[in-house]
Amino acid sequence: MSANRPAAVVVLAAGEGTRMKSKTPKVLHEIAGRSLVGHVVSAARELEPEHLVVVVGHAREQVKGHLGEHYAGTRTAVQEEQNGTGHAVRMALEELGQAPEGTVVVVCGDTPLLSGETLRALADTHAADGNAVTVLTAEVPDSTGYGRIVRDGSGAVTEIVEHKDASAAQLAIREINSGVFAFDGKLLAEALTQVRTDNSQGEEYLTDVLSILREAGHRVGASLAGDHREILGINNRVQLAEARGLLNQRLLERAMMAGVTVVDPASVLVDVTVTFEADAVILPGTQLHGATHIGEDAVVGPNTRLTDVTVGKGARVDNTVAFSAVIGESASVGPFAYLRPGTNLGKKAKAGTYVEMKNATVGEGTKVPHLSYVGDATIGEYTNIGAASVFVNYDGEAKHHTTIGSHCRTGSDNMFVAPITIGDGAYTAAGSVITKDVPAGSLAVARGQQRNIEGWVARKRPGSAAAQAAQASSEESAGES
Numbered sequence: 001m002s003a004n005r006p007a008a009v010v011v012l013a014a015g016e017g018t019r020m021k022s023k024t025p026k027v028l029h030e031i032a033g034r035s036l037v038g039h040v041v042s043a044a045r046e047l048e049p050e051h052l053v054v055v056v057g058h059a060r061e062q063v064k065g066h067l068g069e070h071y072a073g074t075r076t077a078v079q080e081e082q083n084g085t086g087h088a089v090r091m092a093l094e095e096l097g098q099a100p101e102g103t104v105v106v107v108c109g110d111t112p113l114l115s116g117e118t119l120r121a122l123a124d125t126h127a128a129d130g131n132a133v134t135v136l137t138a139e140v141p142d143s144t145g146y147g148r149i150v151r152d153g154s155g156a157v158t159e160i161v162e163h164k165d166a167s168a169a170q171l172a173i174r175e176i177n178s179g180v181f182a183f184d185g186k187l188l189a190e191a192l193t194q195v196r197t198d199n200s201q202g203e204e205y206l207t208d209v210l211s212i213l214r215e216a217g218h219r220v221g222a223s224l225a226g227d228h229r230e231i232l233g234i235n236n237r238v239q240l241a242e243a244r245g246l247l248n249q250r251l252l253e254r255a256m257m258a259g260v261t262v263v264d265p266a267s268v269l270v271d272v273t274v275t276f277e278a279d280a281v282i283l284p285g286t287q288l289h290g291a292t293h294i295g296e297d298a299v300v301g302p303n304t305r306l307t308d309v310t311v312g313k314g315a316r317v318d319n320t321v322a323f324s325a326v327i328g329e330s331a332s333v334g335p336f337a338y339l340r341p342g343t344n345l346g347k348k349a350k351a352g353t354y355v356e357m358k359n360a361t362v363g364e365g366t367k368v369p370h371l372s373y374v375g376d377a378t379i380g381e382y383t384n385i386g387a388a389s390v391f392v393n394y395d396g397e398a399k400h401h402t403t404i405g406s407h408c409r410t411g412s413d414n415m416f417v418a419p420i421t422i423g424d425g426a427y428t429a430a431g432s433v434i435t436k437d438v439p440a441g442s443l444a445v446a447r448g449q450q451r452n453i454e455g456w457v458a459r460k461r462p463g464s465a466a467a468q469a470a471q472a473s474s475e476e477s478a479g480e481s
Contacts, residue, residue, distance in 0.1 A: 004120075004127045007051065007102030007185050009044040010092040013037045013109030014057025014079040019236045025059040026234065027109045028066055031244040032251065033271025033289055036234055037063070039112035041071050042272075046116025047105065047123060053092045054109065055079050084203030085179075086195045089188070099189030103127065106181045106206065110234045112243055113250075114180070118225050125223040126182035132218030133188070133210055135160070136180035138228035146176035147207075149222055157220040160207060175224070178231035181206070182223075187213055247272070255282075260294075268301075277313070295329070309339070312347070325357075328364070346381070360391075363406060375399075376418065380406030386430065387412045405440065 017026020027037035034042065037054065044052055056063045057079040067074045077095035079088045089106055093099060103123055107114065118136070126134035135157055137149045147160045148170050160177045161170050191209040199205065214220050225231060234240050251272060252265045259278030262268055267284040273291050280294040283301030290308040294300055297314045309322045312329035322339035332350045333339065342359035345351060349362045352369040360374045363381035368374055372385055376393040379385070383404055391402050392415050400418035404410070408422055411430030422428070423440030432446040457467050 004103065004123045006047050006049040006105050006123055006182075007100035008092075008096060009047060009049040009052050009105045009107065009119075010089055011037065011040050011044060011052070011054040011107055011109045012085060012088050013040075013063060014055050014060075014082055014088055015110075016058040016082075017110070017235070020240075021237070025063055027063060028059075029234070029240055031112055031240060032247045033273050034112070035066060035070075036112045037067070037109040038070060039272075040107055040109050040114060041067070041074060043114050043116040043119055044105070044107060047119055049105070050102075051075060051096055051100070053077050053095055055088045055092050057082055057088075084197075084201070085206035086192055086204030086208060089206055090192045090204070093189055093192070100185035102185055104183045104185045104188055106183065108179050108233055111178075111180070111231060112234065113230045113232055113247055115230060118227075118230055119180075121226075122180065122182050122223040125221065129221045130219065131182070131221040132184050132213045134182040134221045134223055135210070136178040136182075136225060136231065137175050137222045138178055138225040138231050139174045140176055140228045141174075143171075143174050143176050148173040149175040149177060151175075151222070155221070157210070157222050158214070160210065175222075177207070178225065179233070180231065183209070184218075187218060191216075263301075304334070377402040377404065377416075379404045380408070380424065382406060383408040384410070386410050386414055389414045389416070392417045 013027040015026065020026045020029065028035045053075045054067060055077045060078055064076050067076065075095060077091045079091045103126055105119060105123060122134060122136050135149065140146065145163050147162050148166055149157055150159045150161055150170060152158050188209060191212040194212050195204045195208045197204055210220050229246055232243060234243055248269055251270050252262050252268060255276050256262055258276065260276045261281045263282065264284040268282055269287045271289045274288045275293045277294065277296040279297050281299045283299065285303040286301035287305040292306045292309045294311045295313040295315065298311045300311060300317045302319065304317055304320045306322050308324045309327065311317060311327045312331060314330040315327050317327060317333045319335035320333050320337045320339065324341035325339040325343040326345065327333055328345050328347045328349055330348045331345045336354050337351045338356040339351060340358035343357040344361045346362055346364040346366065348365045350367040350369060351357055354371045355368050356373045358375040360377045362379045365382040366379050368385040369387060371387045372389040374391050376399050377391050383406060389410060393399050393402065402416045402418045403421045405422060405424035405426065407425050410428045411432060413431045414428055415433040417433065417435045420434060420437055422438040425441045426438045427443045428434055428438065429443065429445040429447065432444060434444055434446055438444040457470050461467050
């Protein structure tokens with residue numbers, strides 16, 4: 001546990017976000033597998049605060065439900081009316097019941113790129129410098145529109161000047177205010193009681209606390225973020241997409257530095273929860289979501305989308321869509337395969353071209369090469385399922401299970417009508433509809449006898465191209481004889 005563990009982190013997430021033009025609250029919009037507020041909460045948790053409070057307001061029940069489902073242990077404070085950032089922090093302190101003794105970090109709920117590392121640096125700087133308040137700042141290429149950080153000769157912050165109020169010299173300053181702060185908890189609570197609402201918006205501004213504390217003789221400092229992009233807030237869909245791109249780049253760079261080959265990072269999307277082992281290869285057009293894990297030497301892609309999928313060492317997954325599935329070591333999937341939830345491919349197993357599987361366990365070395373549906377089934381080891389096979393698992397009301405043993409050979413164009421069991425080493429003939437259990441080592445044939453009706457085409461399709469071809473063939477055969 002860090003020596004500079006904050007007493008509390010307060011996340012401001014009460015706003016509506018009207019510029020998103022969405023029925024979804026702004027802080028619940030997602031990038032890289034997490035909501036905007038989820039990214040902030042995850043970063044805040046890296047500080048191991050004694051208390052973590054999210055201030056909710058607009059669509060509060062929806063936001064509280066999301067936090068309860070995904071971020072258990074997070075407390076919420078309700079801001080009934082959005083009366084400013086100072087008012088929001090005051091609601092958070094009231095939720096805690098008393099002014100925290102120690103550092104209180106305040107962050108915005110729409111800054112998904114903010115890292116725990118940067119928040120840790122803010123808290124450490126705050127403690128080391130003995131500040132009453134420390135502002136997280138950043139140097140940006142273009143500071144237009146941002147509040148400028150004005151420092152004195154000692155490096156202390158003397159004021160934050162809004163763009164419209166800045167002098168010519170101040171306009172040249174590139175260090176700007178992020179809206180993220182570390183406060184002395186006791187001093188923060190006291191200063192909030194002095195914040196006024198005599199401004200154009202009639203709101204309590206958290207930034208007023210800085211001038212209140214400085215005028216009281218307390219030190220106001222700053223912590224400079226290493227990457228200015230971390231402080232970017234999200235206000236519309238364009239900024240949402242930009243943040244998604246930046247976060248995706250960060251995630252892929254981290255993976256590549258850990259030994260993963262990403263052939264074309266510009267065409268690959270990953271979630272923050274995806275994990276890799278060294279020497280995995282990700283080909284263009286691949287999307288990896290949820291709790292997906294890619295094993296050592298596995299090759300995934302191109303044009304593949306995996307969600308909550310485990311890919312084993314040395315497996316190959318090509319042009320595939322898969323959800324909640326396990327792909328075993330050295331297994332082969334695709335191209336153009338669809339693995340649905342509950343699919344478990346064993347070591348060296350194969351789900352080939354145009355194969356769909358659902359709730360199916362496939363044993364080691366077993367192959368389902370092409371054009372087949374396998375649903376609600378268990379298949380043993382080193383079995384081969386013929387092309388165009390269908391596991392008929394649904395009777396219109398209930399699903400039923402099919403079991404096929406090890407070392408079986410099933411013919412092409414088979415229908416396995418569940419519930420059914422095919423024993424080890426059994427064979428089934430091509431074109432069969434298997435409706436009864438097949439004992440081990442047996443051959444099952446379930447098809448009508450072939451009957452050839454001579455001259456049918458000439459009688460039923462006279463003058464057709466088929467009839468003419470048949471006539472020519474008959475004449476040719478007669479001439480040869």
